[in-house]
Amino acid sequence: MKKTYINGVGCISTQKTFDTVFLEEAIVNHDENVLAIVPPVYKDYISPAASRRMAKGVKNGIVASALAMKDANVEKVDAIITGTGLGCIEDSEKFLKSILDNNEEFLTPTSFIQSTHNTVGAQIALLQQCKGYNFTYVNGAVSFESALLDAKMQIEEEEAQSVLVGGVDENGEYTTALFKLSGRIKPDNQQPYNLLDSDTSGAVYGEGASFFVLENERKETTYAEVLDIAIVNTLEENEIEAEIKSFLKSNNLEISDIDALVLGFDGNVDFENYYRNLTENAFAETPVLYYKHLCGEYDTASAFAFWMAAKIIKTQEIPEIIKVNLVEKSVYNTILLYNQLNGKNHSFTLITK
Amino acid sequence: MEGVAITGMGIISSIGNSVGENYISLIENKIGISRITNISTVHADVIKVGEIKKTNEELIAELGLGNDNNFSRTAMIGTLAAKQAVENAGITSINEFRTGLISATSVGGMDMTERHYYDYFKHPELVKYIACHDGGDVAEKIAEELGLKGIVTTISTACSSAANAIMLGARLIKTGKLDRVIVGGADGLAKFTINGFKTLMILSDDFNKPFDNERKGLNLGEAAAYLVLESDEIVEKQNKKVLARVSGYGNANDAFHQTASSENGDGAYLAMKKAFEVSGLKPSQIDYINVHGTATPNNDLSEGRAIKRIYQDEKVPDFSSTKPFTGHTLAAAAAIEAVYSVLAIQNNVVYPNLNFENQMEEFDLTPQTTLKNKNIEHVLSNSFGFGGNCSTLIFSKS
Numbered sequence: 059m060k061k062t063y064i065n066g067v068g069c070i071s072t073q074k075t076f077d078t079v080f081l082e083e084a085i086v087n088h089d090e091n092v093l094a095i096v097p098p099v100y101k102d103y104i105s106p107a108a109s110r111r112m113a114k115g116v117k118n119g120i121v122a123s124a125l126a127m128k129d130a131n132v133e134k135v136d137a138i139i140t141g142t143g144l145g146c147i148e149d150s151e152k153f154l155k156s157i158l159d160n161n162e163e164f165l166t167p168t169s170f171i172q173s174t175h176n177t178v179g180a181q182i183a184l185l186q187q188c189k190g191y192n193f194t195y196v197n198g199a200v201s202f203e204s205a206l207l208d209a210k211m212q213i214e215e216e217e218a219q220s221v222l223v224g225g226v227d228e229n230g231e232y233t234t235a236l237f238k239l240s241g242r243i244k245p246d247n248q249q250p251y252n253l254l255d256s257d258t259s260g261a262v263y264g265e266g267a268s269f270f271v272l273e274n275e276r277k278e279t280t281y282a283e284v285l286d287i288a289i290v291n292t293l294e295e296n297e298i299e300a301e302i303k304s305f306l307k308s309n310n311l312e313i314s315d316i317d318a319l320v321l322g323f324d325g326n327v328d329f330e331n332y333y334r335n336l337t338e339n340a341f342a343e344t345p346v347l348y349y350k351h352l353c354g355e356y357d358t359a360s361a362f363a364f365w366m367a368a369k370i371i372k373t374q375e376i377p378e379i380i381k382v383n384l385v386e387k388s389v390y391n392t393i394l395l396y397n398q399l400n401g402k403n404h405s406f407t408l409i410t411k
Numbered sequence: 412m413e414g415v416a417i418t419g420m421g422i423i424s425s426i427g428n429s430v431g432e433n434y435i436s437l438i439e440n441k442i443g444i445s446r447i448t449n450i451s452t453v454h455a456d457v458i459k460v461g462e463i464k465k466t467n468e469e470l471i472a473e474l475g476l477g478n479d480n481n482f483s484r485t486a487m488i489g490t491l492a493a494k495q496a497v498e499n500a501g502i503t504s505i506n507e508f509r510t511g512l513i514s515a516t517s518v519g520g521m522d523m524t525e526r527h528y529y530d531y532f533k534h535p536e537l538v539k540y541i542a543c544h545d546g547g548d549v550a551e552k553i554a555e556e557l558g559l560k561g562i563v564t565t566i567s568t569a570c571s572s573a574a575n576a577i578m579l580g581a582r583l584i585k586t587g588k589l590d591r592v593i594v595g596g597a598d599g600l601a602k603f604t605i606n607g608f609k610t611l612m613i614l615s616d617d618f619n620k621p622f623d624n625e626r627k628g629l630n631l632g633e634a635a636a637y638l639v640l641e642s643d644e645i646v647e648k649q650n651k652k653v654l655a656r657v658s659g660y661g662n663a664n665d666a667f668h669q670t671a672s673s674e675n676g677d678g679a680y681l682a683m684k685k686a687f688e689v690s691g692l693k694p695s696q697i698d699y700i701n702v703h704g705t706a707t708p709n710n711d712l713s714e715g716r717a718i719k720r721i722y723q724d725e726k727v728p729d730f731s732s733t734k735p736f737t738g739h740t741l742a743a744a745a746a747i748e749a750v751y752s753v754l755a756i757q758n759n760v761v762y763p764n765l766n767f768e769n770q771m772e773e774f775d776l777t778p779q780t781t782l783k784n785k786n787i788e789h790v791l792s793n794s795f796g797f798g799g800n801c802s803t804l805i806f807s808k809s
């Protein structure tokens with residue numbers, strides 16, 4: 059069975075994660091409950107005429123995938139697999155509003171076309187003329203991990219030698235207002251927004267696009283090997299530790315083999331114990347890291363974490379800004395990522411040097 | 412035994428609320444295309460749709476959902492079909508083996524979003540529906556109703572979505588990652604899609620006529636269907652009845668246009684070619700092709716060309732589109748057509764391609780227009796979606 063290597067990364071996020079080394083310019087924003095991406099210079103990647111017609115998520119997906127491919131030094135891939143929670147939600151909003159506001163008349167198709175969930179993956183394929191396998195996963199917090207699991211299967215089964223895999227989501231104004239109403243986003247005017255010592259429910263929201271080139275061979279650009287991904291829909295708080303132990307065991311690993319644990323803390327006090335218990339008990343002697351204070355919560359935020367973990371293994375450095383505890387290790391070779399949302403859609407991802 | 416075992420099926424569509432009802436409709440030419448009644452739309456007198464003639468209230472009662480439920484219509488029909496499939500497979504303890512759910516949808520909970528969009532701020536009792544917009548919510552709801560705790564995910568690649576869900580499920584069984592998986596898709600009708608397809612000018616104001624020279628476009632439909640796939644170990648251990656097998660699958664991208672297919676059907680051709688490679692079958696071994704056949708000018712031309720390319724000088728097998736019965740049910744289309752493909756194998760029939768009159772001028776392809784009884788060993792089913800997403804499944808007799 060072929061192994062899967064992360065050979066290139068590209069990340070557009072609410073931090074400057076392009077044209078930088080590794081989060082050295084990152085800032086924690088305590089003032090906003092919805093964070094916006096730091097936009098790249100789109101015209102370096104997309105013609106201005108094409109760019110004007112494109113949804114935000116499509117543009118960011120195209121740039122992030124171009125960065126990843128350049129990083130991996132590849133010009134084409136065999137397959138493109140995308141994860142997105144809500145797709146190009148701005149276009150969904152736009153089309154729906156024009157239906158409702160104009161009583162189903164005077165509509166144009168552009169925003170309907172872009173609202174389709176697989177638009178990002180399709181547009182990347184169109185640009186690259188990639189006629190291979192092209193899947194899009196849309197399952198909340200495991201959208202990216204579903205794509206990653208599929209990509210790994212593609213490589214293992216030798217259906218593809220190289221796969222472009224990514225997670226992308228964008229903020230839409232009306233949708234974020236609805237999320238504040240439903241409690242998914244923390245209410246306005248409750249600054250400062252802190253993640254680790256939050257006593258309120260809801261999350262600080264964000265958006266972003268992170269893409270990766272996965273290949274079946276180790277090469278000069280290799281960041282890490284993807285060992286395993288597990289997705290579990292429903293787990294109780296007290297089942298997490300056992301689940302992690304059995305996941306590690308199936309990969310012949312123990313907790314002591316994990317050099318860093320990346321957790322999806324999002325400041326939602328209602329579900330924080332899923333993470334807190336691990337930090338305080340089973341992984342008390344392990345460096346524990348977090349990231350949603352930098353990139354915000356969104357369905358594919360865990361793709362940002364995957365980018366971060368790959369960077370740590372390559373640079374052997376952990377920026378202070380992402381540390382939950384003070385534990386350090388001499389080397390960072392094996393990293394476990396765990397994420398969930400509202401006690402559902404749990405994912406466990408293992409990467410190693 | 413080649414291929415992954417199918418041990419259960421469930422379906423609800425405009426031509427029936429069960430596998431049995433759907434089959435009767437298919438062989439007795441009972442079509443499900445009618446005027447829309449459950450959604451108020453200005454296009455009601457113009458378009459024809461394949462609508463499930465049950466109101467949301469009736470579906471809620473059938474599922475026994477509480478007043479505080481926040482099920483979208485898509486989630487309701489999805490749950491009904493998935494429950495049937497699990498029951499049909501004789502599964503009583505859903506988490507007994509490593510069991511997953513791979514679902515497909517394109518609209519998700521859009522029907523609720525479009526209904527309440529501007530009312531959420533005024534009516535706190537509606538706020539619960541905000542969370543059901545999410546495409547993944549349908550699968551979450553189904554998993555919860557089934558009590559399934561393992562891997563749950565959703566594929567959304569427009570009109571090929573369910574084919575891709577079936578494909579992923581088959582791969583998860585083949586690679587031993589799962590013992591059992593429920594695969595399929597659901598899409599309810601929504602104003603959003605009705606108007607979307609309307610602006611693209613591919614809706615017919617008449618009954619859809621796939622592969623006809625004078626075809627004018629598609630009728631939208633709604634449906635849900637799920638199949639249970641199980642490993643050979645479980646089949647053997649529990650002495651399960653295998654309905655048919657998923658023997659081939661392929662996905663490719665046309666990489667031509669976001670909403671139109673290339674003229675010579677590159678994506679479709681590549682998807683079929685891959686499916687043949689996976690199955691080890693030759694094109695001549697296919698007894699029936701359940702074509703995508705949406706009856707849009709573009710799809711049928713592109714698909715027909717791709718089929719001609721696959722068969723070259725060989726005879727193209729009997730083929731038909733079942734969309735004149737059901738309408739185009741988008742992300743559920745490949746799932747309901749998978750059920751129809753299995754039924755074709757079980758009953759040795761080719762369904763009629765209704766409404767066909769004149770052969771297309773571009774090629775000499777004439778669909779089967781009447782019910783035909785013959786031995787069916789292998790069925791090929793195509794499904795193509797926006798974004799150039801092309802998928803082919805092959806089903807074989809067990």
